[in-house]
Amino acid sequence: MNNQDIQNIVASVINEINKQTKAPVYAQGNTANGEVPDITAMGNVLNVPDPANRSAYEDMLKSTSARIGVWRAGTRPLTKTWLKFRADHGVAQDAVLSYADQAILDSLGLVQLESQVADKDQYLTRPDLGRILSDESIAKMKQEVPANAQVQIVVGDGLSAKAIDANIRDILPPVKDGLAAKGYRVGKEIFVKNARVGIVNCIGEILKPEMILLFIGERPGLGTAESMSAYLTYAPKAATVEAERTMMSNIHRGGVPPVEAGAQIVTLVEKILSQKASGYDLEL
Amino acid sequence: MQLSTKLFGTSYQFRDVKDVLAKANEEKSGDTLAGVGAQSIAERVAAKAVLSQMTLEDLYQNPVIPYEQDEVTRIIIDDVNVTIFDEIKNWTVEHLREYILDLEVTGAEIRRISRGLTSEMVAAVAKLMSNLDLIQAGQKLRVTAHCRTTIGEEGRLATRLQPNHPTDDVNGMLASLREGLSYGIGDAVIGINPVEDNPVGTKRLLDALEDYVQKYEIPAQTCVLSHVTTQMKAIESGAHTGLIFQSIAGTEAANTSFGIDGKMIQEARDLMLKKGMNEGPNVNYFETGQGSELSSEAHSGADQVTLEARCYGFAKRYQPYIVNTVVGFIGPEYLYDSKQVIRAGLEDHFMGKLTGIPMGCDVCYTNHMKADQNDIENLGVLLTMAGCNYFMGVPMGDDIMLNYQCSSFHDDASLREITHTRPLAEFEAWLEKQGFMENGRLTKKAGDASAIM
Numbered sequence: 001m002n003n004q005d006i007q008n009i010v011a012s013v014i015n016e017i018n019k020q021t022k023a024p025v026y027a028q029g030n031t032a033n034g035e036v037p038d039i040t041a042m043g044n045v046l047n048v049p050d051p052a053n054r055s056a057y058e059d060m061l062k063s064t065s066a067r068i069g070v071w072r073a074g075t076r077p078l079t080k081t082w083l084k085f086r087a088d089h090g091v092a093q094d095a096v097l098s099y100a101d102q103a104i105l106d107s108l109g110l111v112q113l114e115s116q117v118a119d120k121d122q123y124l125t126r127p128d129l130g131r132i133l134s135d136e137s138i139a140k141m142k143q144e145v146p147a148n149a150q151v152q153i154v155v156g157d158g159l160s161a162k163a164i165d166a167n168i169r170d171i172l173p174p175v176k177d178g179l180a181a182k183g184y185r186v187g188k189e190i191f192v193k194n195a196r197v198g199i200v201n202c203i204g205e206i207l208k209p210e211m212i213l214l215f216i217g218e219r220p221g222l223g224t225a226e227s228m229s230a231y232l233t234y235a236p237k238a239a240t241v242e243a244e245r246t247m248m249s250n251i252h253r254g255g256v257p258p259v260e261a262g263a264q265i266v267t268l269v270e271k272i273l274s275q276k277a278s279g280y281d282l283e284l
Numbered sequence: 285m286q287l288s289t290k291l292f293g294t295s296y297q298f299r300d301v302k303d304v305l306a307k308a309n310e311e312k313s314g315d316t317l318a319g320v321g322a323q324s325i326a327e328r329v330a331a332k333a334v335l336s337q338m339t340l341e342d343l344y345q346n347p348v349i350p351y352e353q354d355e356v357t358r359i360i361i362d363d364v365n366v367t368i369f370d371e372i373k374n375w376t377v378e379h380l381r382e383y384i385l386d387l388e389v390t391g392a393e394i395r396r397i398s399r400g401l402t403s404e405m406v407a408a409v410a411k412l413m414s415n416l417d418l419i420q421a422g423q424k425l426r427v428t429a430h431c432r433t434t435i436g437e438e439g440r441l442a443t444r445l446q447p448n449h450p451t452d453d454v455n456g457m458l459a460s461l462r463e464g465l466s467y468g469i470g471d472a473v474i475g476i477n478p479v480e481d482n483p484v485g486t487k488r489l490l491d492a493l494e495d496y497v498q499k500y501e502i503p504a505q506t507c508v509l510s511h512v513t514t515q516m517k518a519i520e521s522g523a524h525t526g527l528i529f530q531s532i533a534g535t536e537a538a539n540t541s542f543g544i545d546g547k548m549i550q551e552a553r554d555l556m557l558k559k560g561m562n563e564g565p566n567v568n569y570f571e572t573g574q575g576s577e578l579s580s581e582a583h584s585g586a587d588q589v590t591l592e593a594r595c596y597g598f599a600k601r602y603q604p605y606i607v608n609t610v611v612g613f614i615g616p617e618y619l620y621d622s623k624q625v626i627r628a629g630l631e632d633h634f635m636g637k638l639t640g641i642p643m644g645c646d647v648c649y650t651n652h653m654k655a656d657q658n659d660i661e662n663l664g665v666l667l668t669m670a671g672c673n674y675f676m677g678v679p680m681g682d683d684i685m686l687n688y689q690c691s692s693f694h695d696d697a698s699l700r701e702i703t704h705t706r707p708l709a710e711f712e713a714w715l716e717k718q719g720f721m722e723n724g725r726l727t728k729k730a731g732d733a734s735a736i737m
Binding site: 125 | 734
């Protein structure tokens, strides 16, 4: 080994050391209150330590909500990126298995019913049972909910009770007021635990309302368990199929805000009742 | 043909071949929902015992939907090599399983036998196999195909880059595309699931992909996964595509609900051979998944494993470049938890390879399933050991358009790293040229998408 070789080795070792000390430093957030910073508050941050084109990369991050620019530990994700992903999935999973807040249901005075589903495991594997009311609930409904309303409002937990907790108090009053202002007869509102969209058909057969407006929790996305849908069905009965329903999705603070959605729904109800149709038969 | 047996002196009686096939499945929530699954674990094993003694001819004579009633059955039966079938028709399913697992029997010999099999036979033998059987047998069965790159060779693990965007925004799509390429992803296909399904939108995305792929001379197939008829219209209007995609099912009725039939797929293939970007001869891309027939109420009372095998029998006629099961996408009413998804992934890969198609897998899950990223990482490792042709690659496994999670760029890179497998040869050479890979391993530059703007 000659002198030049040794110098080369020394130079490359120093170079490596320099590179290591240039390892990325992450924002620590506000640790003043002695808490570990909230990883879910971390936005799309460029974690690639020494990008070929930083400004182009930052533009790419703005162009998509995909998890890019995340860098790696070997071939694995960095710890914070991994934990943020797990947190996003965690809240989604928890939402699927949760039940609606009893205090909210009570405060809104909803008639509280159940489908034939016994628990969340059965709810997930037997969608057919989530479309039928239990015998006790049918009896209770016949007793407490007047039949033949013009607009029967139903609330179901669906795949995210958290979506109901987050939105129903903001959407129900304006919708009821809006419908009343138009002179529609609105039935007594119902809540159904462990409900699928098809529960509308079961209720329609028994109460025979002119139409049913259903609010139901959507399947949660990563980090967003608050999204709710509205399904509007004209003359629902056992044979009603999905294409005969009009649907509005993505109702939540980060999507279509509930108050705004409520106004749109009142307009939809008007169209449905004047055209006597919903779903593919409805002209928007 | 015997349809009954005893276990510990208790009798088990089955109605017909279809009933035996259904009850011999490992537990799947979809079979329970369809009302065709075994009522107890013992009954499940009894069905397996009865199935093991059926002959291949019994299964040939009893497709789960009759020949006269179903196009998929006709395609499968019509494509059987009768010379090879005559040689093996007296084999029991037990014998077929042990033949496949025999160390003296080569993959090439099994590939020959597979030309004499119907999908019911393929499904039957999978039902007698343990998970490790499925892995070991799968590893023996190499199925290669060529479009622009060659897929399926030993020592290679390919990936579909899936740069989806919730509004089909080209810049957003390109951002994920660059990120994936920088991790060595994209050699099976660069394929976008579009939000809007129309020829203009499909052409717009295909044009953007083509511009980028040509700029960097990337040896990869491109594809926009709209309906096959939409893609055909886009091609007729001048769009260039590397592969033509369609979701397929195992019954004629389910294919009708997808808006397709065999004739349409053949026309798509012919069009691609005439106007596609690449030499082929394999130019089709299919996706499948256990439970899709039941979800379109077109299962005809058959179990979801047999119907899945029939998808592969249908696919084989069109000599696809890639086929993947989207194994955890459909939801917990068909595959309840990680155990069921892992089983289904191993079954699907093995059944695809035994059918003779170049099989990959979208190892994935939805947020209402009892599974998480750890579970599909497990399935990825198992399937890599089984010689799976390819996996999906999505930024951090989070598909922001389809709203499900699957294997990430990092996961694919890790699977290659821990099993010493490499990207497809043509693509590996490109990665080396770009400085993202050296001697089959990612370099320090890998993971920097801004290097290939």
